[in-house]
Amino acid sequence: MLQLMGALFMGNKVVIKNSTSTCMVIEQYIRLLHACGMPKTDVDLIHCGGPVMGELLDRAPVRSIQFTGSSFVANMLSEKHKGKVFIEDAGFDWKILGPDMKQEELEYVAYQCDQDAYAASGQKCSAQSILFAHENWVKAGLFEKVEARAALRSLDDLTIGPVLTVDNETIQKHIDRLLSIPGARIQFGGKQLENHQIPPCCGSFQPTAVFIPLEEILKPEHFEAATTEIFGPFQVLTEWKEGQLDLVLEACERMDHHLTAAIVSTDIHFIQKVIGHTVNGTTYAGLRARTTGAPQNHWFGPAGDPRGAGIGTPEAIQLVWSTHREVIEDFGPIPDGWTPPHPT
Incomplete structure (x- = not known):
């Protein structure tokens, strides 16, 4: 749900496939978002197994994939889609x-x-x-x-x-x-x-x-x-x-x-x-150090892999669900009497 909301915050059109064992939960959550005013065209939910979703990814013009699950499937997706994958995989x-x-x-x-x-x-x-x-x-x-x-x-x-x-x-x-x-x-x-x-x-x-x-x-x-x-x-x-x-x-x-x-x-x-x-x-x-129970106000995600997907902070959302873009504006004006210089 955190990755879904991050994708929406950054203006993406989302197609989401959840784990088949918890798909009813995400469906009800999306219905809650509808009740709160989210346009029904913002998220497409698909109930299917992994191979069907894999075929959809092969055929559809998907720009980015965020995958949460096993390392085996994560690496397979990375190879198939030339690295266009952010990963939350296993955590030992x-x-x-x-x-x-x-x-x-x-x-x-x-x-x-x-x-x-x-x-x-x-x-x-x-x-x-x-x-x-x-x-x-x-x-x-x-x-x-x-x-x-x-x-x-x-x-x-x-x-x-x-x-x-x-x-x-x-x-x-x-x-x-x-x-x-x-x-x-x-x-x-x-x-x-x-x-x-x-x-x-x-x-x-x-x-x-x-x-x-x-x-x-x-x-x-x-x-x-x-x-x-x-x-x-x-x-x-x-x-x-x-x-x-x-x-x-x-x-x-x-x-x-x-x-x-x-x-x-x-x-x-x-x-x-x-x-x-x-x-x-x-x-x-510290004395109270833990591995679980991360509050939602700091980065949570893996390191050591440039494909790592984070959650929990604006930085994490921007990393996973946006991309750097530079727009340079130069309106002039052109100086009076300007003539083309010698080519360089």
Whole structure:
């Protein structure tokens, strides 16, 4: 909806195709815009699958495409349409807990870690995908605190619920692959929800965390699997010790999708080093740093890719939904008695 409104604000005629699993929502939103006075010719809504929309893009004189979805489809569109695509694709979002742990801050940090990973059942592009916890936090019991917070989630109040785009078989296969890594273990969760009516086409998993040793994550044979996003209530946990910050930063640099990130620390020199060696487009820093819950008054979007589409600010809207244009006016007057000079 944010990208739709940005496109309209900049005067574009919009053709929108939403996810087939949430198409009723966008249809009702457009009807709301009609009720508020938007001309019905401003937006064309199409209900269809991806291949049909792809054929429409091939045939229609489209000037620009904004795509939100998988990296595979984003790259396919980029190749097919010669780069005329702005992308909001997958976000494997990291959080680093610095060494400056204070016992009185443990409960809050655990709360925010749970919220970032499992709110909306983890179905946010900004959800916390991997947590690099300094050993001081681990020794203080952070993982157990996050587990206790996650255990409060229930189908009764939908603090955990259906996973719309990943089924249980896919989630289980991913967990099994990670557990094949030496030293990996299920920290908590790892089981399907019980006593529900969620259809099998959707996922239904407990909030789940798999711990993987940092050294194993960095190995080429494991890195891709350990940094694959599951768009649901799932995250990877790991621990780092004194002298291992450069390994953490190496992992962050090698990741493909640089959307959101969080640096939980009040040590300004630590924060500056991490920010200076990472490129995520929206990075939160400080004791209350988070990966999700971005307010609508700052830039939200990926970095490290010129195709990255942002939302949330006038700058983002202009970047995605407008283009620079220079109009030079020169009306004269022509001086009296002017004659053509010698050609140059």
